[in-house]
Amino acid sequence: MREITYRQALNEALAEELARDPNVFLMGEEVAEYNGAYKVSQGLLERFGPKRIIDTPISENGFAGMGVGAAMVGLRPIIEFMTFSFSFVAFDQVVNNAPNMLTMSGGQFNIPITFRGPNGPAHQLGATHSHATECLYANVPGLKICTPATPRDAKGLLKTAIRDNNPVLVLESELLYSSKGMVEPEDFELLIPLGQAELKRAGSDVTIICYAQTVPLALAAAETLEADEEISAEVLDLRSIKPLDLEAILKSVSKTHRVVIIEQDRPFCGVGAEVCYRIQKEIFDSLDAPIMRVAQEDVPMPYNERLEKAVLPSVEKLITAVKKVCYT
Amino acid sequence: MQPPEQRDDVEMLSLMLLIRRFEERASQQYQAQKIGGFCHLYIGQEAVVAGAVAAARPDDYLITAYRDHAHALARGTSANACMAELFGKATGCSRGLGGSMHYFDKERHMYGGHAIVAAHVPLAAGMAFASKYRDEDRVTLCFFGDGAINQGSFHEALNLAGLYKLPIVFICENNLFAMGTSVERSTSLKEIVERAEGYNIPGTVIDGMNFREVRDKLAEIIDSIRQDPRPAFAEIRTYRYRGHSMSDPASYRTKEQLEEFRLHDPITRLRAQLAREEKLTNEQFDKMDKEAKETALASVKFAEESPEPPLEKLYHYTYVNGASA
Numbered sequence: 060m061r062e063i064t065y066r067q068a069l070n071e072a073l074a075e076e077l078a079r080d081p082n083v084f085l086m087g088e089e090v091a092e093y094n095g096a097y098k099v100s101q102g103l104l105e106r107f108g109p110k111r112i113i114d115t116p117i118s119e120n121g122f123a124g125m126g127v128g129a130a131m132v133g134l135r136p137i138i139e140f141m142t143f144s145f146s147f148v149a150f151d152q153v154v155n156n157a158p159n160m161l162t163m164s165g166g167q168f169n170i171p172i173t174f175r176g177p178n179g180p181a182h183q184l185g186a187t188h189s190h191a192t193e194c195l196y197a198n199v200p201g202l203k204i205c206t207p208a209t210p211r212d213a214k215g216l217l218k219t220a221i222r223d224n225n226p227v228l229v230l231e232s233e234l235l236y237s238s239k240g241m242v243e244p245e246d247f248e249l250l251i252p253l254g255q256a257e258l259k260r261a262g263s264d265v266t267i268i269c270y271a272q273t274v275p276l277a278l279a280a281a282e283t284l285e286a287d288e289e290i291s292a293e294v295l296d297l298r299s300i301k302p303l304d305l306e307a308i309l310k311s312v313s314k315t316h317r318v319v320i321i322e323q324d325r326p327f328c329g330v331g332a333e334v335c336y337r338i339q340k341e342i343f344d345s346l347d348a349p350i351m352r353v354a355q356e357d358v359p360m361p362y363n364e365r366l367e368k369a370v371l372p373s374v375e376k377l378i379t380a381v382k383k384v385c386y387t
Numbered sequence: 388m389q390p391p392e393q394r395d396d397v398e399m400l401s402l403m404l405l406i407r408r409f410e411e412r413a414s415q416q417y418q419a420q421k422i423g424g425f426c427h428l429y430i431g432q433e434a435v436v437a438g439a440v441a442a443a444r445p446d447d448y449l450i451t452a453y454r455d456h457a458h459a460l461a462r463g464t465s466a467n468a469c470m471a472e473l474f475g476k477a478t479g480c481s482r483g484l485g486g487s488m489h490y491f492d493k494e495r496h497m498y499g500g501h502a503i504v505a506a507h508v509p510l511a512a513g514m515a516f517a518s519k520y521r522d523e524d525r526v527t528l529c530f531f532g533d534g535a536i537n538q539g540s541f542h543e544a545l546n547l548a549g550l551y552k553l554p555i556v557f558i559c560e561n562n563l564f565a566m567g568t569s570v571e572r573s574t575s576l577k578e579i580v581e582r583a584e585g586y587n588i589p590g591t592v593i594d595g596m597n598f599r600e601v602r603d604k605l606a607e608i609i610d611s612i613r614q615d616p617r618p619a620f621a622e623i624r625t626y627r628y629r630g631h632s633m634s635d636p637a638s639y640r641t642k643e644q645l646e647e648f649r650l651h652d653p654i655t656r657l658r659a660q661l662a663r664e665e666k667l668t669n670e671q672f673d674k675m676d677k678e679a680k681e682t683a684l685a686s687v688k689f690a691e692e693s694p695e696p697p698l699e700k701l702y703h704y705t706y707v708n709g710a711s712a
Contacts, residue, residue, distance in 0.1 A: 125516055134520065165482025
């Protein structure tokens with residue numbers, strides 16, 4: 060194991076899969092000559108050439124659709140959205156063409172495509188550039204969605220996504236690109252299955268369910284709760300939104316009997332709403348308190364820093380929610 | 388499906404007859420409520436797809452919009468599989484899960500059947516990109532209607548195709564109406580073909596009521612793309628005799644206009660050309676037409692007798708299992 064950044068981990072995953080399979084190519088805005096808007100594709104043009112690392116004009120609908128078409132005839136495109144906020148321009152391709160093709164064609168055309176890029180609020184980017192899209196895309200049958208929070212998960216999930224024979228969205232986090240973590244050596248075949256949550260911290264009093272940018276918040280809150288409140292929090296990172304690892308969720312909640320879900324999307328029809336429904340449906344009797352959710356406030360993201368902070372989920376909001384479900 | 392050089396005019400006339408008789412049966416079955424959803428008929432436009440497949444190789448990629456029955460038939464999908472799809476049966480070309488607007492036949496290089504206007508034009512660019520990526524000499528034939536040319540995805544795809552020099556023919560089947568909106572009420576240009584110029588793509592106007600003109604002009608374009616990969620644009624002027632869909636009485640156009648186009652009916656025209664050249668007798672034509680009618684009628688029987696898709700397979704096609712080897 061060695062310590063690398065989330066960005067490096069993604070870069071390694073791309074390079075390894077490009078080297079492994081000649082059908083894999085990377086396409087998007089500024090991915091080649093600029094080395095990626097967030098430098099995730101650094102050095103790939105030099106190594107793999109312009110045939111496989113392809114700069115596009117600003118035409119998200121056009122190049123996302125090209126990816127779907129190329130996938131129909133056997134290539135394995137990786138389509139980078141500079142941010143998933145821009146994926147809305149390609150919404151029709153992502154929700155109508157990619158996931159519907161297999162059913163519409165009676166099983167003749169699967170679409171082995173990966174859509175990837177940063178997702179969720181970053182820092183003071185305003186309303187148009189701060190969307191957390193997971194709850195929107197999770198509503199679409201035929202898509203798979205993963206949300207890596209650590210360098211190791213970023214590498215392992217992206218590699219799995221590229222090899223998956225279905226359309227997969229890899230929702231990265233701009234705020235995590237420079238974060239560091241331990242990852243197996245480069246030559247190690249690191250594949251993390253989609254639909255497998257991971258216990259990031261064991262605990263006994265409450266389960267904090269989190270994913271993506273809320274994982275570091277949950278871990279920080281758990282430390283504080285342990286030190287200040289003597290509350291032992293278990294932190295469960297979903298890692299994939301779809302498929303959802305219900306088994307891992309139920310196992311943890313059956314142990315702690317209390318749940319707070321911290322999500323980076325909006326509260327209305329957010330990921331937490333679905334998780335909450337599933338828990339109460341399956342193990343209602345196991346709950347000792349109503350499930351709490353910490354999500355964004357239900358407003359378009361304001362630019363002002365103080366207001367943005369008020370909208371976002373935070374360690375403080377999470378601690379308040381945990382104390383509430385623990386009746387302390 | 389035979390290679391183009393072996394497919395003579397008589398065979399293609401027979402295809403056009405099959406398309407027309409199939410569509411007439413589909414219309415009848417729709418009115419009898421055997422077919423659900425939307426149903427868009429191709430009657431009047433037969434020479435366009437017939438000319439295109441006669442000009443192309445069977446392994447060239449073909450993709451179209453929702454008026455797609457004829458494109459599958461032209462690629463050799465059986466009338467049985469086409470009619471069964473309309474009936475929503477498991478024996479349909481999309482196993483009854485696609486319907487009229489979503490015909491697919493992978494084996495015969497028919498890539499749909501796409502019902503969001505112009506959303507398939509980027510897909511076509513992606514297919515052409517794949518041919519170039521793999522150094523294949525396949526050409527992609529991308530069909531769409533005049534209604535598609537004002538949609539963003541169309542413009543993005545044309546620019547990308549021009550930029551990357553993709554081996555693709557954009558085939559605009561200009562039947563003068565986008566549903567009920569005429570070209571002059573929808574498009575800032577007088578001539579649709581001028582759209583291509585903005586993307587540095589050469590454009591050609593073709594009379595879509597004339598099978599031989601469609602075939603010959605498209606053959607020239609396709610052959611030249613095969614030698615030297617790049618996009619081309621063909622505006623093929625045609626006419627649909629029926630409304631936009633089965634529910635449309637087409638009151639936005641005149642009877643006179645319809646009658647004018649009927650005078651140039653593509654089937655009548657090719658028949659007359661062949662008769663003049665003594666390549667087709669009346670008896671031969673009548674026999675071909677009778678066969679087309681019988682095939683269409685038999686497809687109804689086949690569809691009626693076919694099983695429904697199994698309920699227990701409802702979730703079977705949402706995801707495919709497995710990963711790349």
